[in-house]
Amino acid sequence: xxxxxxxxxxxxxxxxxxxxxxxxxxxxxxxxxxxxxxxxxxxxxxxxxxxxxxxxxxxxxxxxxxxxxxxxxxxxxxxxxxxxxxxxxxxxxxxxxxxxxxxxxxxxxxxxxxxxxxxxxxxxxxxxxxxxxxxxxxxxxxxxxxxxxxxxxxxxxxxxxxxxxxxxxxxxxxxxxxxxxx
Numbered sequence: 001x002x003x004x005x006x007x008x009x010x011x012x013x014x015x016x017x018x019x020x021x022x023x024x025x026x027x028x029x030x031x032x033x034x035x036x037x038x039x040x041x042x043x044x045x046x047x048x049x050x051x052x053x054x055x056x057x058x059x060x061x062x063x064x065x066x067x068x069x070x071x072x073x074x075x076x077x078x079x080x081x082x083x084x085x086x087x088x089x090x091x092x093x094x095x096x097x098x099x100x101x102x103x104x105x106x107x108x109x110x111x112x113x114x115x116x117x118x119x120x121x122x123x124x125x126x127x128x129x130x131x132x133x134x135x136x137x138x139x140x141x142x143x144x145x146x147x148x149x150x151x152x153x154x155x156x157x158x159x160x161x162x163x164x165x166x167x168x169x170x171x172x173x174x175x176x177x178x179x180x181x182x
Contacts, residue, residue: 035162037165038155039078049171054180069139071137076131086126087125088159089124090164092154093156098172108150109149110151110152117135142175148177152175156169
């Protein structure tokens with residue numbers, strides 16, 4: 001019986017020690033490098049930065065929404081790191097040279113300027129680390145591209161705060177027109 005009391009006392013001391021050592025654990029510390037990137041560039045693990053639209057066949061794998069006159073492809077801006085961030089703005093750009101190279105590599109066609117619209121910039125509010133934006137595709141123009149895959153390389157430039165993650169600040173959007181089921 002005394003042995004149980006001794007073991008209980010020892011275990012209680014260890015439990016108290018363990019709980020007190022968790023007061024300011026690593027999970028509560030500020031860490032990470034603050035970099036700005038497009039999260040969709042990591043859709044394939046960051047290997048090729050290709051973002052397939054649609055991303056699959058099931059209802060939960062769609063990364064776009066069909067509106068009356070447009071198809072809205074979901075893209076975003078994200079800031080890494082755990083710190084509560086300050087507000088920042090980043091420009092949204094199209095890289096024509098990379099788009100042409102990716103179209104050839106992916107056996108697709110370059111998405112014409114008359115098919116899409118993008119915002120000129122995206123602002124991420126203070127205290128948040130991300131903001132969604134859309135690559136808007138003209139539905140009628142897409143229907144004329146039936147049977148094709150279209151490529152557009154969308155990138156970020158000139159953030160007002162923080163640095164760009166050079167490996168993830170551009171994404172190749174690959175649109176399989178027929179798979180959109182327009």
